[in-house]
Amino acid sequence: MPEGHTTHALAGRLNRAFAGSPVAVSSPQGRFGDGAALLDGLTLVEASAWGKHLFVEFAGERWLDVHLGLIGTFSVTGMPDGHAPVTGQVRLRLLNHRWVADLRGPTVCALLTPDKVDQIRDRLGPDPLRRDADPDLALTRISRSARPIAELLMDQAVLAGVGNVYRCEVLFRHRVDPFRPGREIRAATWQAIWDDLVALMPLGVAFGQILTMDDQVGDALVEVADGSSAVHTEAVTGARPGDRFERRFYLYKRTGEPCRVCGSRVRTQLVAGRNLFWCGRCQRRR
Numbered sequence: 001m002p003e004g005h006t007t008h009a010l011a012g013r014l015n016r017a018f019a020g021s022p023v024a025v026s027s028p029q030g031r032f033g034d035g036a037a038l039l040d041g042l043t044l045v046e047a048s049a050w051g052k053h054l055f056v057e058f059a060g061e062r063w064l065d066v067h068l069g070l071i072g073t074f075s076v077t078g079m080p081d082g083h084a085p086v087t088g089q090v091r092l093r094l095l096n097h098r099w100v101a102d103l104r105g106p107t108v109c110a111l112l113t114p115d116k117v118d119q120i121r122d123r124l125g126p127d128p129l130r131r132d133a134d135p136d137l138a139l140t141r142i143s144r145s146a147r148p149i150a151e152l153l154m155d156q157a158v159l160a161g162v163g164n165v166y167r168c169e170v171l172f173r174h175r176v177d178p179f180r181p182g183r184e185i186r187a188a189t190w191q192a193i194w195d196d197l198v199a200l201m202p203l204g205v206a207f208g209q210i211l212t213m214d215d216q217v218g219d220a221l222v223e224v225a226d227g228s229s230a231v232h233t234e235a236v237t238g239a240r241p242g243d244r245f246e247r248r249f250y251l252y253k254r255t256g257e258p259c260r261v262c263g264s265r266v267r268t269q270l271v272a273g274r275n276l277f278w279c280g281r282c283q284r285r286r
């Protein structure tokens, strides 16, 4: 499911395919017909991401806001023969002579004024994938809150881009008790979580899949450093997750299975509307 790494990878793909030239914009399904007509033929200036929001700026200060939600996809694929038949419910299509991008099933697909874009950004917490992010803004909100840290990590006004998989896995990686109130979380613990997300999430962008297990993270870092990850980055279209690495996690969706560290059973409970997975024995820190 899309977390911040998905949105950032998508912004990169859209920029490589479309930025700097006019784009044909349509809504084959019809639900974004009026908005598409206002963008059709304009130059795509730049796509950017903040957390799970994708902002696409077109000439004339027209902005498109896309949020994929839980099931949305936005694929960007090459068209060697110039043909791209529409399949399924395509809310939005971007097209030039070489590329086609199809958006399906988003929670949000809307035209915005620049003011409205600023309002949305102002409401979002820092995004570990943005260079301008300030982790202290998140710490301020966490340290004043009685809500559990597992809930705060999912609150996009506290921290932008982290979804359920990164939440569960990063809390386990630092052995943090997910039910500790934010105000009891040590500043050093928060900094370690933040630094880890800053290291892990770019690997999600590079490979199109969430990597949190130390062996896979180690291999992925080597491939990013030596440049061999580029072929995998280019192969991911956004239609489905990358497959360079076996899909496995410390805890995510492993309810009842043994913890990979201590062997006690992985537990689950609904927190912030999504199933939190945790190990009651390993995760005691605050």
Ligand SMILES: [Zn+2]
Pocket: 259, 260, 261, 262, 263, 264, 279, 280, 281, 282, 283
């Ligand atoms: Zn354990």
